[in-house]
Amino acid sequence: MSGVVEELRHVCALGGYESVLAIERAVPIIHAGPGCAAKIWSTLGLQNGCQGTGYIGGHSIPCTNVGEKEVIFGGVDKLHRVISNSFKVLDADLYVVLTGCTSDIVGDYVGEIVDEFREEGKPIVYAETGGFKGSNFLGHQLIIDAIIDQYLKQSDEIEEGLVNVWATVPYQDTFWAGNFEVIEKLLNSIGVKANIIFGHGKGINTLNNIPKAQYNLIISPWVGLENVIHLKEKFGTEYFQYPVLPIGPKETAKFLRAVGNFMGIDNNIIENEIERQEDRYFYYLERAADVLLETRLLPKHFITVADSAYSLALSKFLINDLGLLPKKQFITEGVPKEYEKQVKQHFKGFYNDIVPEIEFTNDGGKVNEYLRNSNFRTKPLILGSGWDRVISKEIKGYQLSTSTPISDRMILSRSYLGYEGAMRLIEDIYSVILQDFQ
Template identity: 30%
Template structure:
């Protein structure tokens, strides 16, 4: 039985659905719910500087279902809302989103959407309600829905593009740096001559979803990307390659591009030249901080609290390039997904950290961290807050990240890895400085 959660960090499936479609340029969400559902999502994202899309907060069109819609049904209210939203807002695609209230009452959301579709509107629905899972499931579910239902409203091109790849599994807002991370992956793949559908970053939108079927390959960077990638494979024969995380660091990037290049027949000369350039760029900057690893960074015992793919990439990078001592990894996104406990991701996690746990419960996470003599925590702000009001030293790598403004920062690839390196070393230095001051105070003169 799904149990209660203290200080839950993940929203419901509707929140996952909503924050995913909010991140697609040109999509207008129409939520069939009581008035506060979208605001719950907005406020939680706002706490981390992530309410940064147009149709968010009080700008989300919503039926604001009232008691009468629960007693008598809300389908006609939804019909009215769909019709009127289309009259007021320009959109490349309207998506009707379901909620707990509507699902429990049994409103025929699909029929109401179909009605408008039959009148020629580019509108589809996602029937995933809040009670169906958490926000990660919401991403998986709505991206799959878009892929499956888009042909109902637009013509899907048939001609294949053997240089085009789709990116799945980097979740808007769940991955707090999703925009920057997607941009960096795009840069890397473009570096070996490919075109990239990231769907959720600058310059991408509904058109990229439309073209997804023409791609030569889908790349899934976490377990949450597998379902949409498989939908494309089943519908259009687009091959899917799964990775447990986004490559972070020169060795990982080289392995990644070589694998993708092999899949798509990219010339090895192109790949070698790109890899060499990237390795040199990384090493140039890496050399500049190399002393810090010996003097400052390597000896810290640290914990990572994050979604699985984030934990693997950040942990793997810090272990290989800084020699970090990673005591503990706490995975926060596998609670709602029934996965076997001995899959390959577990093996990877066990090579990175001494102990691996799976929970999103605030109390359990706090207890694990307190019992393991952790010096630095790379996680969310919740994991760094202590009951006494003080903060554990660390870095925000997962949601929620309080008091942050996030624009296009990245922690993946080559340039993102350098940013991670820079931020991590800064935290370590600040921590060491604070400890040195304490020591100086301790050893100060004592002449009575």
């Protein structure tokens, strides 16, 4: 074995700083070597759906740019100056200091510096996110834990019906902004007050409301689970996990019923909303029935190359709603060993007892080898990243970029979740297919 991993689809733990940028008026302060933050921004911000920079992101992010001097003598003095100057020139509600590999290896006492500013009443926290610790999925978790432990305070009042919503990792999930908006609308439609932490209009107030919530809702197979467990331990907030991002009528109805049942919401409210949404969804689907069914353009088989949340969500929709057959599903984010069995369990309960074959790998070379050596009777549908465009052309498949990095599309508020999102997904799949006839 060569030991070479091709076509990586995530970044290092320091990349969790993108989760800070997803909180309005929050600023990351990077204590790392020159170029670390810029490379991550280029990967997740520019080359992944052209998502941009956030409030103070990209080349505006404060950074200590540690070098040989700081490696030898330590970088805490430089960090102190950068933090102090950041408070003078950057208007923000929360500052999050993040460490890179160099400062973590050297052992700079970042916590002491941050505590000094916090004692002065500054809204600042820190997380040790040296890239060698893992991916930005871990970085995201470490940052949320840092906010829980160092910023949030116990609330004397619990607001009935208020639910904190946790789902995918911002910026790593190219569709994160639109997804959170759709989730909020879905929950609001059945009377749930959704406290969304990330995205437009979501900033310090939503953070401050976290301890006031009646429940935490996590929509993920595993990402964020340790954070909601931590919130339960600190604030006593019960949590409910729904492992599947809801795409399409079947999964979205199950999602609404599950949340409603957990919260004790009147069943009539839930069923009326489902009926209303399905009526509109099937109106448009019936209009396109001739194209969808009689022309037989839809591929028979599909492959996903994505993180577990998207691989599971897309598989549920394509099998249960569109009737496609799964080939191998590649899960790319490096699921921790302790969660692999749990993730596999979620890939059950499909229509006709179909159980997709899954493989945990972040090596694009293995994906390419599988696709080259598979005998597809018809053109397969490949739902992956921009990396998969080349192999898709090679095997004459249909490819749609739905996971990081998305280098061939601009994503603003687009989402594939819910009823409306499912129609967008069908549109995008058929647009790829129809281009083959041009």
